[in-house]
Amino acid sequence: MQQLLTIKLRHFLPNKTVTFPAFIFAVIALMAAMSSTKEPSGLDTSSLEKPRKDSIESVKAFMQVYQVLMSPRCMNCHPSGDVPLQGEDSHLHAMQPQRGKDGRGLYAMKCANCHQAANTPGLHMPPGNPNWHMPPADMKMVFQGRTPHQLAKQLIHPAQNGHKSREQLLAHAADALVIASWNPGEGRTPPPLSQEEFAKAWVKWIKKGAYAPAEK
Amino acid sequence: MITLSVNKKTYQLDVDPNMPLLWAIRDVIGLTGTKYGCGAAQCGACMVHLNGEAVFSCVTPVSRAVGQQVITIEGLSAGNDHPLQLAWQELDVPQCGYCHSGQLMSAAVLLRENPNPTDEDIDQAMAGNICRCGTYSRIRKAIHHAAELQKNGK
Numbered sequence: 522m523q524q525l526l527t528i529k530l531r532h533f534l535p536n537k538t539v540t541f542p543a544f545i546f547a548v549i550a551l552m553a554a555m556s557s558t559k560e561p562s563g564l565d566t567s568s569l570e571k572p573r574k575d576s577i578e579s580v581k582a583f584m585q586v587y588q589v590l591m592s593p594r595c596m597n598c599h600p601s602g603d604v605p606l607q608g609e610d611s612h613l614h615a616m617q618p619q620r621g622k623d624g625r626g627l628y629a630m631k632c633a634n635c636h637q638a639a640n641t642p643g644l645h646m647p648p649g650n651p652n653w654h655m656p657p658a659d660m661k662m663v664f665q666g667r668t669p670h671q672l673a674k675q676l677i678h679p680a681q682n683g684h685k686s687r688e689q690l691l692a693h694a695a696d697a698l699v700i701a702s703w704n705p706g707e708g709r710t711p712p713p714l715s716q717e718e719f720a721k722a723w724v725k726w727i728k729k730g731a732y733a734p735a736e737k
Numbered sequence: 738m739i740t741l742s743v744n745k746k747t748y749q750l751d752v753d754p755n756m757p758l759l760w761a762i763r764d765v766i767g768l769t770g771t772k773y774g775c776g777a778a779q780c781g782a783c784m785v786h787l788n789g790e791a792v793f794s795c796v797t798p799v800s801r802a803v804g805q806q807v808i809t810i811e812g813l814s815a816g817n818d819h820p821l822q823l824a825w826q827e828l829d830v831p832q833c834g835y836c837h838s839g840q841l842m843s844a845a846v847l848l849r850e851n852p853n854p855t856d857e858d859i860d861q862a863m864a865g866n867i868c869r870c871g872t873y874s875r876i877r878k879a880i881h882h883a884a885e886l887q888k889n890g891k
Contacts, residue, residue, distance in 0.1 A: 618865070628850055634865070
């Protein structure tokens with residue numbers, strides 16, 4: 522009986538030299554199958570779509586972005602205090618309107634009480650946009666006084682950037698209020714880069730890894 | 738043709754949609770209580786309520802007010818008896834009076850949103866209204882007094 526069993530098993534089991542490579546092959550096949558369950562669509566093209574991370578290129582792009590964000594057209598509504606700034610020298614806004622809880626002003630001094638849906642014609646008249654506002658009191662998103670390192674870190678942190686995901690950050694370059702910076706109204710200079718150059722640098726900074734310049 | 742609701746009356750105006758709301762109110766409709774001061778949203782003399790918010794009508798295009806509710810100083814109360822108007826009279830606030838329709842319209846928004854304002858609240862709310870006679874201290878007193886009148890249901 523014992524002999525019969527041995528013969529039968531030999532008949533079905535491969536010899537030792539064949540068994541080990543077959544086992545390895547089976548494990549690899551299983552791992553491949555498991556990984557394919559994570560990507561039901563089959564080929565994972567994410568590595569093809571996303572540019573490789575590159576800290577040098579990313580930081581270089583951010584330094585261009587930084588020039589724009591620290592220009593009066595952006596920084597004047599991202600002050601370190603609760604009063605917006607004004608003018609090419611970023612002085613405190615005349616009348617000292619307050620940020621308010623929602624970033625849209627207080628009482629009779631709400632942003633939209635002066636700022637219309639479009640620029641008011643005339644030299645130094647109030648610039649306009651339908652969504653004119655500052656960041657809200659619970660997330661002030663300050664630009665004024667921030668170093669490149671601090672600002673880059675702040676911009677990519679959802680708890681400090683208005684809860685924006687990477688995708689929302691990418692889309693922010695096309696936000697109507699951001700774009701309004703390049704239509705500042707008479708008597709105001711636009712940011713130092715063109716809107717297209719800014720958008721390109723912004724996207725490059727994020728897609729190359731959203732690295733922060735080193736703190737000096 | 739522009740259709741405007743001012744002080745709960747409807748007006749049909751044949752004006753440019755970009756005309757400042759102030760011109761429409763004063764020159765076309767004929768309600769002259771609202772004043773022209775600077776024409777650049779710097780002084781507050783032209784303040785009216787647009788859907789309850791105190792807008793500077795000198796820079797507000799009339800087209801923005803279409804389909805909205807405009808209230809001027811003439812429509813602030815039915816019998817000139819808004820608590821602020823009563824307090825203004827009682828404390829004899831105005832000197833030349835030119836800026837005071839704007840002052841009252843701003844103060845009315847403050848008292849609606851904050852029935853018990855502090856001095857700081859008043860300063861913040863009234864920062865857009867300039868008074869060339871310097872009646873600021875009486876304005877502040879009158880707003881506190883109006884808050885009391887409002888509390889007592891007057």
